[in-house]
Amino acid sequence: MDAHLTDDEKLAEVKKWWGENGGSIITGVVLGLAVLFGGKAWFAYQERNAETASNIYTTLMTALEGGDEQVVNERAAMLISDYSSTPYAALAALALARINIEADELEAAQSRLQWVMDNSDSDTMRDTARLRMARVLVAMGNLDAATSLLDQATTGTPFDPLYTEVRGDIDVARGDRVAANKAYQAALDATASDSPGRHLLQLKYDSTLVATTAAAGVAE
Numbered sequence: 445m446d447a448h449l450t451d452d453e454k455l456a457e458v459k460k461w462w463g464e465n466g467g468s469i470i471t472g473v474v475l476g477l478a479v480l481f482g483g484k485a486w487f488a489y490q491e492r493n494a495e496t497a498s499n500i501y502t503t504l505m506t507a508l509e510g511g512d513e514q515v516v517n518e519r520a521a522m523l524i525s526d527y528s529s530t531p532y533a534a535l536a537a538l539a540l541a542r543i544n545i546e547a548d549e550l551e552a553a554q555s556r557l558q559w560v561m562d563n564s565d566s567d568t569m570r571d572t573a574r575l576r577m578a579r580v581l582v583a584m585g586n587l588d589a590a591t592s593l594l595d596q597a598t599t600g601t602p603f604d605p606l607y608t609e610v611r612g613d614i615d616v617a618r619g620d621r622v623a624a625n626k627a628y629q630a631a632l633d634a635t636a637s638d639s640p641g642r643h644l645l646q647l648k649y650d651s652t653l654v655a656t657t658a659a660a661g662v663a664e
Contacts, residue, residue, distance in 0.1 A: 497527040501535060508539055516543065524559070534564040534573075541576060550584050553577075571603045578610045587614050605634035609645055612652075621655035628652060 500519050507515035520536035527533050537556045544553035557580065560573035574597055581590035591614055594607050612627030628649035635642050 494530050494532075497523060497530040497532040500527070501532040504536060504539060508543075513543060516540070528563060531564070531566060531569065534560045534566065534569040538569075538572065538576075541573075545576075545580065550580050553580050554584075567598070567601070571597065571601060575603060575606050575610065578607070579613070582610065582613050582617055585617070587617055590614055605631040606641075608634065609641075609648070612648060616648075616652065621652040625649060625652035625656040 500523055504516055504519035504523070507513075507519065516539060520540050523530070523533045523536040537560045541553040541556035541560075544550070544556060554577055557573040557577040561570050561577070564570050564573070574593060578590045578593050581587070581593065590610070594611060597603065597607055608627050608631040612624040612631065615621070615624035615627055628645060631645055632642070632649055635645060
């Protein structure tokens with residue numbers, strides 16, 4: 445605006461500019477407020493949704509600890525169908541898979557674990573499901589599928605030694621105890637001394653050590 449204009453001329457210029465641009469400014473403000481408050485409403489909904497899912501999952505875990513399988517199934521089905529966008533849905537599917545495994549319903553467990561791998565946004569959830577599914581496949585005797593599943597895993601994660609241990613289990617199932625011993629050794633080397641699963645891993649290593657020693661003796 446020209447600094448030399450009179451006040452009346454300046455006012456006229458402002459009115460003219462507002463007439464040309466005021467509508468778009470108002471629209472922008474309205475849209476901005478809609479986005480702002482719409483976003484707040486969305487986040488509030490997400491928070492309520494997650495809180496509800498958390499409460500349902502707490503009930504599920506209490507029922508699981510108490511052996512109430514009916515309640516576990518009901519709550520898990522609710523989480524998977526109505527709260528699939530929350531991490532509690534994947535946790536519920538893992539809980540159902542655990543029940544299936546304990547009941548020797550391995551195909552059902554495989555289906556639950558596949559759901560987690562296909563639907564969870566969490567790398568940790570997917571890795572947990574992959575690890576458990578590999579063990580299920582070994583138990584089913586489907587060793588090639590178990591190997592293929594492990595080959596799809598991302599390396600450089602805390603699951604590496606666990607995956608290596610399962611590869612040792614696959615070698616044992618194939619009768620190659622020497623290869624199994626090497627896998628168990630690699631898993632032991634990558635496992636912390638205070639890891640809960642280290643004792644069992646050590647037993648697996650020790651049980652295949654005889655075969656390795658015998659093979660070394662033959663080679664000499």
